[in-house]
Amino acid sequence: MSIATLEASPALSVPLDKIDVSNPDLFVNDTVGEYFARLRKEDPVHYCAESAYGPYWSITKYRDIMAVDTNHKVFSSEAGVGGIIIDDNNVRSEGLPLRSFITMDPPEHDAQRKVVSPIVAPGNLVVLEKTIRERMQNILDRLPVGEEFDWVDNVSIELTTQMLATLFDYPFEHRRKLTRWSDVTTAEPGSGIIDSWEQRSRELQECAASFMTLWNERVNAKEPGNDLISMLAHSPATRNMPPEEFLGNILLLIVGGNDTTRNSMTGSVLALNRFPEQFEKLKANHALVDSMVPEVIRWQTPLAHMRRTALEDQEVGGKTIKKGDKVIMWYLSGNRDEEEIERPEELIIDRARPRQHLSFGFGVHRCVGNRLAEMQLKILWEEILARFSHIEVLKEPERVRSNFVRGYAYMPVRLHA
Amino acid sequence: MPHIKYVEANGTEYAVDAPAGITAMEAAVKNGVPGIDGDCGGVAACATCHVYVDPAWLAKTGPAADGMEKDMLEFAEDVRETSRLACQIKLDDTLDGLVLKLPEKQH
Numbered sequence A: 001m002s003i004a005t006l007e008a009s010p011a012l013s014v015p016l017d018k019i020d021v022s023n024p025d026l027f028v029n030d031t032v033g034e035y036f037a038r039l040r041k042e043d044p045v046h047y048c049a050e051s052a053y054g055p056y057w058s059i060t061k062y063r064d065i066m067a068v069d070t071n072h073k074v075f076s077s078e079a080g081v082g083g084i085i086i087d088d089n090n091v092r093s094e095g096l097p098l099r100s101f102i103t104m105d106p107p108e109h110d111a112q113r114k115v116v117s118p119i120v121a122p123g124n125l126v127v128l129e130k131t132i133r134e135r136m137q138n139i140l141d142r143l144p145v146g147e148e149f150d151w152v153d154n155v156s157i158e159l160t161t162q163m164l165a166t167l168f169d170y171p172f173e174h175r176r177k178l179t180r181w182s183d184v185t186t187a188e189p190g191s192g193i194i195d196s197w198e199q200r201s202r203e204l205q206e207c208a209a210s211f212m213t214l215w216n217e218r219v220n221a222k223e224p225g226n227d228l229i230s231m232l233a234h235s236p237a238t239r240n241m242p243p244e245e246f247l248g249n250i251l252l253l254i255v256g257g258n259d260t261t262r263n264s265m266t267g268s269v270l271a272l273n274r275f276p277e278q279f280e281k282l283k284a285n286h287a288l289v290d291s292m293v294p295e296v297i298r299w300q301t302p303l304a305h306m307r308r309t310a311l312e313d314q315e316v317g318g319k320t321i322k323k324g325d326k327v328i329m330w331y332l333s334g335n336r337d338e339e340e341i342e343r344p345e346e347l348i349i350d351r352a353r354p355r356q357h358l359s360f361g362f363g364v365h366r367c368v369g370n371r372l373a374e375m376q377l378k379i380l381w382e383e384i385l386a387r388f389s390h391i392e393v394l395k396e397p398e399r400v401r402s403n404f405v406r407g408y409a410y411m412p413v414r415l416h417a
Numbered sequence B: 001m002p003h004i005k006y007v008e009a010n011g012t013e014y015a016v017d018a019p020a021g022i023t024a025m026e027a028a029v030k031n032g033v034p035g036i037d038g039d040c041g042g043v044a045a046c047a048t049c050h051v052y053v054d055p056a057w058l059a060k061t062g063p064a065a066d067g068m069e070k071d072m073l074e075f076a077e078d079v080r081e082t083s084r085l086a087c088q089i090k091l092d093d094t095l096d097g098l099v100l101k102l103p104e105k106q107h
Helices: A003-008 A032-042 A062-069 A108-120 A122-141 A151-168 A176-186 A197-219 A228-234 A243-256 A259-274 A276-284 A286-300 A370-385 B024-030 B055-061 B068-073
Strands: A045-048 A056-059 A148-150 A305-310 A314-316 A319-321 A326-330 A390-393 A408-410 A412-416 B003-007 B013-017 B050-053 B083-085 B099-101
Touching: A045 A319, A056 A062, A062 A314, A062 A326, A108 A122, A108 A228, A108 A243, A122 A151, A122 A370, A148 A151, A151 A176, A151 A228, A151 A243, A151 A259, A151 A370, A151 A408, A176 A197, A176 A243, A176 A259, A197 A228, A197 A243, A228 A243, A243 A259, A259 A276, A259 A286, A259 A370, A259 A390, A259 A408, A276 A286, A276 A370, A286 A370, B003 B024, B013 B024, B050 B055, B068 B083
Parallel strands: A056 A326, B003 B099
Antiparallel strands: A045 A056, A148 A412, A305 A326, A314 A319, A390 A412, B003 B013, B050 B083, B050 B099
């Protein structure tokens, strides 16, 4: 970056106390990284007094994020005090309160999480691998070579949605409803996905009704199926959930299994276009897929933040966070922390410890599906390398207007045989 | 310098001489013992260094500690009385000869 562009960047000229990294515009135009770089240097634990979401703290350094993420006794995820997203409306939306194990603290969190975790246990992943690979092969074999098409819709969304339909044993022909509900869950009005909170509530109630039908079909089965709905319906910890927890947990599993992997799939193609020497390295040694996958998940950071609420006063990085304060752990910033990760802006597919990144979070809320996500990306790239010499990104992708989901709406590509 | 033996679920053994002061997770990672990942870098925050302490050694290592170690073991696969997070076992000369067994797979 030249001196001239440095001087021109508003990220460097705006007064420190006016920096508000929650502004979704900064994510659409992908300039938020410049603000994070400044905060990491000048004010790593940063208080923003005024924002569209009210006052909040930004935690921007890797080690400080780790300290907050592993202190669940002080930093609560509970929906009743605000949940895990900067926007309180996400769990308090009028007429539609949502609660799930990601917005609970131990011990309640532990009991519900353990109900669904067997679906992503090592033994079940072996079973899922075959299905994923077959579907991946089908999708890739149907793609046009030499023609422009949208990678997001044709590959990333299609594949993750098929996977999700499998995990829920959801009617396969209606699987795109899952994609829609995933998008609606994390959207706020003005994002281009929904126009009002009322619309969000209405659509998510349709989701609840759809899943309630499946629940009722499966709750009385003598032999419970090996799908997420059957698991929830048959476990003592979840079978009598109140309605807001039923919908909350369904939506958690939809978003967790969909948005994140989808955007890492698109991000992996973009990253290997931005760093062509890394793609050459990968083509020369396909075994590097194993370390490339976690590196792509770091580079993409598909969820930019997680939020906590302080239950008591606590010092973090020399600042005192007060009881009741909203605390945002910016995983996207921690994953670019030069004190923890060498040359963090670069994709380097053969890093020595590629899994040392924040994208899955740490502590009791660490992503339950992290190995499934890695497996899907691994299979995707094994099958790509077996078929195509290059996936050319034709234009800058369109990004999602969100400070939570760091994702892509559209990315035109051309395949080379 | 304590001598540590790691035993995979299939019986394969790895003998490691580790300097006192580091943890059983670090000793495994530095010596390429497979199946111990240590994603969080050693702060009991990912449960990818789950091991079973040989019962003969449990009195010396002690059981899993209250707080993060126990909280994280809640979500590991096939947790037993002898389960520990290797990153919370600090090696010293009293642990010379320690035997740690690895689970089938880390999660």
